[in-house]
Amino acid sequence: MPGKPLQVFISVIRRELLLAIRHGADSCMIVSFFLIVVILFLLGVGPEPGILSRISAGIIWVSALLSVMLSMDRLFQPDYEDGSLDLLILSSLPLELIVLAKIFSHWLTTGFPLIIISPLLALFLNMGTPGYSTLLIALVLGTPTLSLVGAIGAALILGARRSGVLLSVLILPLFIPIMIFGVSAVDAALTNVSSKPPLLMLGALLLTALVLCPWASAAALRQAAE
Amino acid sequence: MLDFLTSFMNMGGYGYYIWGAFGLSAFVLITLIIQSLKFLESSETQLHSLKEKEKNNET
Amino acid sequence: MFNYFANPFRFLRLTSKLQPITMLVALAAIGLGLFYALVESPPDYQQSETVRIMYVHVPAAWMAMFCYVTIACSSAVALIWRHMLANIIAKSTAPIGASFTFLALATGSLWGKPMWGAWWVWDARLTSMLILFFLYLGYIVLYNAFDDQSRGARAAAILSIVGVINIPIIKFSVDWWNTLHQPASVIKINGPTVHPSMLTPLMLMAVGYMALYFWLLFIRTRAELNINKVRKMLIQQTETH
Amino acid sequence: MTSFSGKKLTCVRSGRIVFTSLNFMISQGEVLYLKGPNGSGKSTLLRLMAGILRPSNGALTWNNNDIHDDEGLFRSRVHYVGHQDAIKAGLTVEENIRFWVEMNYCMKEKYSIQTALKVFSLDNLSTLPARFLSAGQRKRLNLARLSATYAPLWLLDEPTNSLDSDSVRILSRAISDHQQNGGMVAIATHEDLDLKDNVLNLSEFTNLRAPPQGYNAW
Numbered sequence: 214m215p216g217k218p219l220q221v222f223i224s225v226i227r228r229e230l231l232l233a234i235r236h237g238a239d240s241c242m243i244v245s246f247f248l249i250v251v252i253l254f255l256l257g258v259g260p261e262p263g264i265l266s267r268i269s270a271g272i273i274w275v276s277a278l279l280s281v282m283l284s285m286d287r288l289f290q291p292d293y294e295d296g297s298l299d300l301l302i303l304s305s306l307p308l309e310l311i312v313l314a315k316i317f318s319h320w321l322t323t324g325f326p327l328i329i330i331s332p333l334l335a336l337f338l339n340m341g342t343p344g345y346s347t348l349l350i351a352l353v354l355g356t357p358t359l360s361l362v363g364a365i366g367a368a369l370i371l372g373a374r375r376s377g378v379l380l381s382v383l384i385l386p387l388f389i390p391i392m393i394f395g396v397s398a399v400d401a402a403l404t405n406v407s408s409k410p411p412l413l414m415l416g417a418l419l420l421t422a423l424v425l426c427p428w429a430s431a432a433a434l435r436q437a438a439e
Numbered sequence: 440m441l442d443f444l445t446s447f448m449n450m451g452g453y454g455y456y457i458w459g460a461f462g463l464s465a466f467v468l469i470t471l472i473i474q475s476l477k478f479l480e481s482s483e484t485q486l487h488s489l490k491e492k493e494k495n496n497e498t
Numbered sequence: 499m500f501n502y503f504a505n506p507f508r509f510l511r512l513t514s515k516l517q518p519i520t521m522l523v524a525l526a527a528i529g530l531g532l533f534y535a536l537v538e539s540p541p542d543y544q545q546s547e548t549v550r551i552m553y554v555h556v557p558a559a560w561m562a563m564f565c566y567v568t569i570a571c572s573s574a575v576a577l578i579w580r581h582m583l584a585n586i587i588a589k590s591t592a593p594i595g596a597s598f599t600f601l602a603l604a605t606g607s608l609w610g611k612p613m614w615g616a617w618w619v620w621d622a623r624l625t626s627m628l629i630l631f632f633l634y635l636g637y638i639v640l641y642n643a644f645d646d647q648s649r650g651a652r653a654a655a656i657l658s659i660v661g662v663i664n665i666p667i668i669k670f671s672v673d674w675w676n677t678l679h680q681p682a683s684v685i686k687i688n689g690p691t692v693h694p695s696m697l698t699p700l701m702l703m704a705v706g707y708m709a710l711y712f713w714l715l716f717i718r719t720r721a722e723l724n725i726n727k728v729r730k731m732l733i734q735q736t737e738t739h
Numbered sequence: 740m741t742s743f744s745g746k747k748l749t750c751v752r753s754g755r756i757v758f759t760s761l762n763f764m765i766s767q768g769e770v771l772y773l774k775g776p777n778g779s780g781k782s783t784l785l786r787l788m789a790g791i792l793r794p795s796n797g798a799l800t801w802n803n804n805d806i807h808d809d810e811g812l813f814r815s816r817v818h819y820v821g822h823q824d825a826i827k828a829g830l831t832v833e834e835n836i837r838f839w840v841e842m843n844y845c846m847k848e849k850y851s852i853q854t855a856l857k858v859f860s861l862d863n864l865s866t867l868p869a870r871f872l873s874a875g876q877r878k879r880l881n882l883a884r885l886s887a888t889y890a891p892l893w894l895l896d897e898p899t900n901s902l903d904s905d906s907v908r909i910l911s912r913a914i915s916d917h918q919q920n921g922g923m924v925a926i927a928t929h930e931d932l933d934l935k936d937n938v939l940n941l942s943e944f945t946n947l948r949a950p951p952q953g954y955n956a957w
Contacts (some may be wrong), residue, residue: 221842295825305811483724
């Protein structure tokens with residue numbers, strides 16, 4: 214009598230979070246990378262407030278994109294190396310749901326800290342005050358989609374040579390729509406145009422990704438185990 | 440005849456762009472064709488040499 | 499139907515007959531198309547001679563899209579019915595498609611200079627064509643990133659299907675992005691109204707490019723099948739000794 | 740009388756024919772030994788039996804209905820032990836085995852984790868983080884999964900490497916207990932566990948010169 218699916222789903226999330234807490238350094242690394250990239254942009258562009266406030270949304274979104282993409286290859290690689298992948302495929306819970314559980318816990322450990330820290334960075338980049346709330350909403354809708362789409366890339370590159378660079382070449386083109394709608398949502402809020410349409414588009418992208426990405430990642434994992 | 444050629448070549452002052460576009464297309468497609476044919480040729484020679492090797496160590 | 503063609507021996511016999519035909523069609527159509535494009539068709543009232551670049555740019559853009567969709571379809575066939583041959587067709591299509599995309603970008607920027615005054619304009623169509631070029635690179639790089647060929651084929655097949663689903667989304671988001679950041683200075687030309695006399699060279703060049711694609715596809719697929727056969731024989735030799 | 744059998748199995752891995760037209764049959768209480776030189780496809784056959792790999796043609800049947808008809812049901816009947824130990828260094832011994840038990844069965848049999856650890860003499864290490872385990876202990880922890888939850892079919896891929904002699908004895912006792920209560924075992928090992936039942940010699944199926952003509956030959 215296989216375990217009740219919800220229990221198994223929760224136990225996968227619990228294991229992932231347990232591991233993330235035990236290796237606490239990973240999520241701090243991601244957040245510090247996010248900070249450093251924003252500061253690099255800042256130093257590159259110059260502290261001139263006029264310019265900064267106009268490009269603040271773009272800088273934050275591009276840095277969020279790079280941080281999520283950087284943390285992607287630790288999603289399936291440890292399981293692939295120590296043989297857990299075979300057992301995950303053979304578990305009673307369908308692989309698609311296991312992948313969804315792993316992506317959710319990955320989002321908790323990387324996407325969520327980015328959302329928490331982003332108002333501070335908006336302050337650094339002296340983004341207009343109306344932009345803050347929209348930025349948070351856009352990141353809440355956008356970062357899970359980034360994790361979902363990134364999971365496909367992470368599953369595809371298992372066992373490949375130079376997988377780090379390969380991951381970025383594969384996923385970044387797929388991240389472009391998410392970034393465009395994220396940035397245009399915040400820009401709309403800053404120029405007090407209604408930012409509902411881009412936010413709705415982000416929501417739509419999230420729902421489609423929620424359905425398609427676990428299925429694609431599971432297919433990629435199955436053929437990686439062969 | 441000559442002035443027809445010159446007027447044909449400079450295409451109402453935009454000669455560079457038009458010939459540039461057509462020339463580049465020709466260049467890229469021709470190199471693609473040559474590379475494909477070379478690729479086919481090298482694969483066939485490899486195959487034949489292997490078949491010869493297999494034939495004479497079977498005899 | 500797929501099983502019939504999937505057998506490599508039948509495929510090889512079929513292509514050896516088709517290969518010369520497609521070559522002739524390609525040469526004839528492009529030759530005639532060039533003649534019409536450069537000599538016969540009238541200059542456009544608005545852009546004068548530069549419209550002739552359209553006869554090279556538009557077919558390349560069509561072929562760029564067509565090749566990626568072909569890669570995705572043959573990858574889907576390869577994943578569902580597990581045919582290695584469909585993977586090989588997709589693998590051979592990729593470099594051809596990438597070259598057509600590069601051509602579309604290059605001729606697009608050459609066309610943009612006289613018309614819009616800048617070598618590269620972040621026009622919606624050109625930007626999505628650039629992203630399509632990255633999708634091609636991703637496919638080719640992923641295919642060869644594995645030591646085991648069939649592993650790379652399956653991974654790239656999944657990527658191409660994910661990519662083809664993303665193309666409309668990317669196209670829509672780039673159009674959205676373009677309308678947001680539309681600099682007033684760039685006059686928005688949505689391509690010349692195609693005058694009937696321009697249609698013939700355009701269609702001829704399109705047919706020529708399509709025939710060229712099939713000709714190159716047959717050449718590269720035969721070469722890939724030979725390489726596969728060589729690799730198999732090498733593996734078997736290592737076993738028997 | 741449940742039985743697990745494979746008919747005319749052919750497996751092609753990256754263009755190379757690993758084995759072709761292979762048949763086997765395991766019925767209740769039997770152990771199938773997979774013998775053959777390295778690279779003759781023992782591991783591939785075990786992964787095929789577990790359902791991780793798909794055969795190019797041929798079918799695997801459980802009481803002669805195809806396992807791929809209801810994969811969820813078949814997966815709940817199989818324990819697969821591969822070369823790697825699937826152990827997370829960050830988790831403790833008890834957490835590692837608890838996770839794999841939860842993945843397959845509901846947790847009502849909590850006591851069975853302790854007994855499983857006791858069977859494989861790991862009970863005194865249950866709160867130790869797994870990174871301090873030796874190779875033998877890691878393999879025993881991986882094997883403890885077998886007796887923690889019941890699954891009729893055991894697929895063991897070289898379970899004895901990095902095990903010392905009394906651990907091997909523990910394993911062979913566990914296998915014979917499993918046979919007693921109607922389990923089936925397919926095992927690939929070079930160690931003779933004096934449990935000779937029927938032997939499947941894989942080398943017979945590898946050097947068949949006639950590759951299948953189908954489109955998968957390439």
